[in-house]
Amino acid sequence: MKNDRFCAHRDFLPEFCGKDILLAGVDEVGRGALFGPVVAAAIVLPLSALPELIKIGVKDSKQLSAYRREKLVKPIQEVVANWQLSYATVREIDELNILQASILAMKRAVLQLEVKPAICLVDGSVPIPELSILQKTIVKGDCRSSAIAAASILAKVWRDNWIASLAVQYPQYDLTANKGYPTKKHRLALKQFGPCSEHRFSFRPCRFRD
Numbered sequence: 581m582k583n584d585r586f587c588a589h590r591d592f593l594p595e596f597c598g599k600d601i602l603l604a605g606v607d608e609v610g611r612g613a614l615f616g617p618v619v620a621a622a623i624v625l626p627l628s629a630l631p632e633l634i635k636i637g638v639k640d641s642k643q644l645s646a647y648r649r650e651k652l653v654k655p656i657q658e659v660v661a662n663w664q665l666s667y668a669t670v671r672e673i674d675e676l677n678i679l680q681a682s683i684l685a686m687k688r689a690v691l692q693l694e695v696k697p698a699i700c701l702v703d704g705s706v707p708i709p710e711l712s713i714l715q716k717t718i719v720k721g722d723c724r725s726s727a728i729a730a731a732s733i734l735a736k737v738w739r740d741n742w743i744a745s746l747a748v749q750y751p752q753y754d755l756t757a758n759k760g761y762p763t764k765k766h767r768l769a770l771k772q773f774g775p776c777s778e779h780r781f782s783f784r785p786c787r788f789r790d
Contacts, residue, residue, distance in 0.1 A: 593627075593699065593716070600628045602661065604697035604713070605727025606690055608682045609641070609736045614770070614786055615753065615760030615779050616743050617667040618678065620685035621735035623727060624697045625660040632659045633726040640723040641732040649737050656730045663731075664692040665738050674782040683708055703728045750776055 593603075608620040625633075636655040637648070644652070657663060666688035668681035676684065687708045690700055699714040703721035721728035740759050747755040752773045754765045767785050779786040 600626050601698040602695065603627050603630070603727055604690065604693065604700040605721075605725060605729070605731040606686050606700050606708075607703040607722055607728050607732040607735060608685050609732060610739050610760065611678050611682055612762070613743075613760035613780075614762050614766065614783050615670075615755065615776075616739065616746075617669050618673060618682050618685050619665065619667040619735045619739040619742075620682070620689040621663065621665050621731040621738070622686070622689035622693055622700070623656070623660040623663040623731045623734065624693055624695050625727065629659055630726050633730050638726050638730050638733065640729055641736045642722070644733070646740065649733050652733050653737050656734060660730065662693050662695040663734060664689045664694075665735060666692060667739075670778055670780050673780050677782070678780075679706065687711060701725050701728055703732070746778065750778070 602624055603626070604622050604624040606620065606622045608618055610616060610618040633656070636659065637652060638656065641649055666685050668685040672684065673681040683706060686702065690708065690711065690713065697713060699716060700711070701721060702708060702715050702717045705717050705719050707715055707717050718724055718728065722732045723729070743755050743759045753769045754763065757763070758766045762785055770785055775781060775786040781787065
């Protein structure tokens with residue numbers, strides 16, 4: 581990916597051309613997992629600070645190793661003006677569906693920001709409802725916007741660490757390795773042991789019962 585394409589927020593925000601506005605990047609992680617919450621992060625920083633995210637190595641979190649993501653957390657937090665994390669629980673996922681729960685988690689993260697941005701760049705195609713802040717959705721935003729990518733990294737590191745902390749309590753699901761995602765070993769464990777309280781019962785692989 582070329583940096584000029586990754587940094588081209590002027591393409592997303594022509595109305596703010598030449599203005600050093602406060603911009604938020606918003607993303608969620610964990611939509612495809614079978615276990616644990618969906619986690620969202622929102623970061624806010626001046627438009628002029630976006631090149632700093634590129635400089636420290638921010639890019640789509642899926643293109644980074646777990647080690648590299650961990651190492652980027654502190655530098656990202658030092659570049660941005662404010663950041664917040666939030667989530668939707670497994671029960672909210674089951675009650676609302678995963679899309680609506682993901683949007684809820686993102687909305688919670690934005691509303692917790694202590695510095696109000698002029699606009700939010702939101703990953704995906706669905707805007708956050710009833711949000712008073714101007715917003716723009718960007719499909720595949722984590723690989724097109726450094727602000728969204730930075731939010732994705734913070735969310736993924738927090739979620740991965742939280743899931744790993746439960747691995748001792750639920751060793752049968754191989755959580756340290758899969759972080760709650762539907763690997764073959766995880767699916768086999770669900771068939772053998774059934775789901776636990778942190779599984780998403782509305783997801784088909786989690787509907788097994790003893």
